[in-house]
Amino acid sequence: MIATPLRHALLALALLTSPAASLAAPASGEGAVRTVEIVAHRFEFTPGEITLEVGQRARLRLSSQDVTHGFYMKALGIDATIEPGRVTEVEVTPAAPGRYTVICDHYCGSGHGGMKMTIVVR
Amino acid sequence: MANEIDRRTFLRVAGLSLGAGALYQVAPALAGGLADGEGGDVAEAQRRANGEAVTPFTFVQLSDTHVGFSGPPNPTGTRAFERAVELVNRLERPPELVLFTGDLTHDSDQPGEPEARLRRFQEIAGRLKVTERHVVPGEHDAAADGGVRFRGVFGPTSYAFDHRGVHFVALDNVSRARPEVGPELRAWLRRDLARFSPTTPIVLFTHRPLFDLKPEWEWFTADGDEVMRILAPFENVTVLYGHIHREDRHDLGHARHLAARSLIFAFPDPVTAAEKVPARFDPARPFHGLGLRLLERGAAAGGRLDAREVELTLRERSGTEGFAQLLRPTSL
Numbered sequence: 001m002i003a004t005p006l007r008h009a010l011l012a013l014a015l016l017t018s019p020a021a022s023l024a025a026p027a028s029g030e031g032a033v034r035t036v037e038i039v040a041h042r043f044e045f046t047p048g049e050i051t052l053e054v055g056q057r058a059r060l061r062l063s064s065q066d067v068t069h070g071f072y073m074k075a076l077g078i079d080a081t082i083e084p085g086r087v088t089e090v091e092v093t094p095a096a097p098g099r100y101t102v103i104c105d106h107y108c109g110s111g112h113g114g115m116k117m118t119i120v121v122r
Numbered sequence: 123m124a125n126e127i128d129r130r131t132f133l134r135v136a137g138l139s140l141g142a143g144a145l146y147q148v149a150p151a152l153a154g155g156l157a158d159g160e161g162g163d164v165a166e167a168q169r170r171a172n173g174e175a176v177t178p179f180t181f182v183q184l185s186d187t188h189v190g191f192s193g194p195p196n197p198t199g200t201r202a203f204e205r206a207v208e209l210v211n212r213l214e215r216p217p218e219l220v221l222f223t224g225d226l227t228h229d230s231d232q233p234g235e236p237e238a239r240l241r242r243f244q245e246i247a248g249r250l251k252v253t254e255r256h257v258v259p260g261e262h263d264a265a266a267d268g269g270v271r272f273r274g275v276f277g278p279t280s281y282a283f284d285h286r287g288v289h290f291v292a293l294d295n296v297s298r299a300r301p302e303v304g305p306e307l308r309a310w311l312r313r314d315l316a317r318f319s320p321t322t323p324i325v326l327f328t329h330r331p332l333f334d335l336k337p338e339w340e341w342f343t344a345d346g347d348e349v350m351r352i353l354a355p356f357e358n359v360t361v362l363y364g365h366i367h368r369e370d371r372h373d374l375g376h377a378r379h380l381a382a383r384s385l386i387f388a389f390p391d392p393v394t395a396a397e398k399v400p401a402r403f404d405p406a407r408p409f410h411g412l413g414l415r416l417l418e419r420g421a422a423a424g425g426r427l428d429a430r431e432v433e434l435t436l437r438e439r440s441g442t443e444g445f446a447q448l449l450r451p452t453s454l
Contacts, residue, residue, distance in 0.1 A: 068299070070300060072337075073338075074334075074337050079344075101338035103337075103338060103339075103340055105300050105301055105340060105344075106299050106300055107261050107265030107266060107296075107299045107300075109229070109231070109266070110228065110229050110230070110262070112261070112265075113339075113340060113398070114398070116338070
């Protein structure tokens with residue numbers, strides 16, 4: 001496992017270089033942030049689809065009901081680990097419309113390969 | 123050009139899929155009878171540079187046997203794997219090595235079952251009439267426990283060895299639970315390769331693709347680019363992988379990436395398919411998608427290698443008469 005600070009640094013780099021997302025600004029504009037709760041459990045994310053707006057900063061609050069899961073979507077610069085018993089927050093500001101498939105990239109069992117959700121950006 | 127056969131062509135690992143895996147021929151120019159003249163000159167130069175000249179040999183890649191899998195995409199269990207073993211044993215030119223590129227077993231939460239499946243894999247793989255068998259884990263073998271059980275049976279999940287002038291590297295990109303090799307193993311790889319000259323042929327075998335083939339299907343390795351940067355100084359690199367349950371060929375710089383089919387079920391074309399769903403099982407053609415591509419030396423001059431596509435069928439390849447007979451234990 002990549003150490004958490006390193007993963008955060010890599011994520012920040014990915015966000016900065018991603019064509020579909022930009023790094024969220026510091027917390028000065030808290031009122032504009034949209035918060036979405038996402039729950040992971042073997043082998044689904046709930047909800048299975050969310051919609052975000054281009055240019056709108058969103059905070060995804062990720063939690064697990066069972067085991068450790070991943071939350072990965074390269075084009076949006078999202079790369080997080082969801083540990084059970086704690087909430088993991090990911091901020092994203094989508095830069096381009098589209099349908100983005102987020103996968104669990106932390107092996108969680110035999111159905112792991114099909115664990116995914118969709119972020120619609122419009 | 124001083125030689126008609128340049129160094130890279132000479133040393134290329136000619137990889138062609140066996141459907142049931144893949145058959146590779148190393149230094150086909152030498153196998154074509156060109157050991158003298160230009161080919162011999164290159165071989166001698168290699169021997170001086172690397173300490174050992176490349177000499178012809180064949181090997182086979184088998185992948186994604188998923189021993190223990192049970193479900194609609196393939197109700198025949200290990201039959202395709204066993205069929206592949208029979209076929210390899212019947213090859214006119216026996217391979218010297220057989221490499222397994224992961225997902226040897228399908229995982230299970232049932233106590234004792236993962237170990238039982240590893241033993242079953244060993245029993246079937248043990249029927250191969252080859253001197254050397256080498257394995258790397260897939261995520262179904264090793265991701266759940268960090269590779270503990272796998273190492274208990276097979277030893278290290280990453281290792282290297284030399285064979286007839288070719289350096290082979292088994293690289294684990296599954297045991298960290300995420301699709302990645304990790305900094306420790308990348309450092310090990312850098313140290314392992316440090317003693318070789320850039321002309322040494324490298325065959326790296328792993329489970330997941332080391333490039334972004336289809337990230338939304340988890341067909342990637344997060345630090346694959348860093349691994350390939352370590353391999354960049356080498357002129358002849360072949361990366362063999364599995365995981366995607368279908369053939370694929372991808373040339374990146376000096377490296378050729380080749381995937382072998384699965385022995386359990388096929389996944390669809392990632393370019394055209396919307397979803398990663400296994401191909402539907404066809405009782406009339408239970409091995410459909412698990413056919414063969416044999417690499418053979420053609421009759422033409424120059425040792426050119428020809429590929430012959432062979433799809434496994436019950437009648438032609440197994441002597442059985444149909445799906446019902448295939449499922450009878452005595453049919454094997």
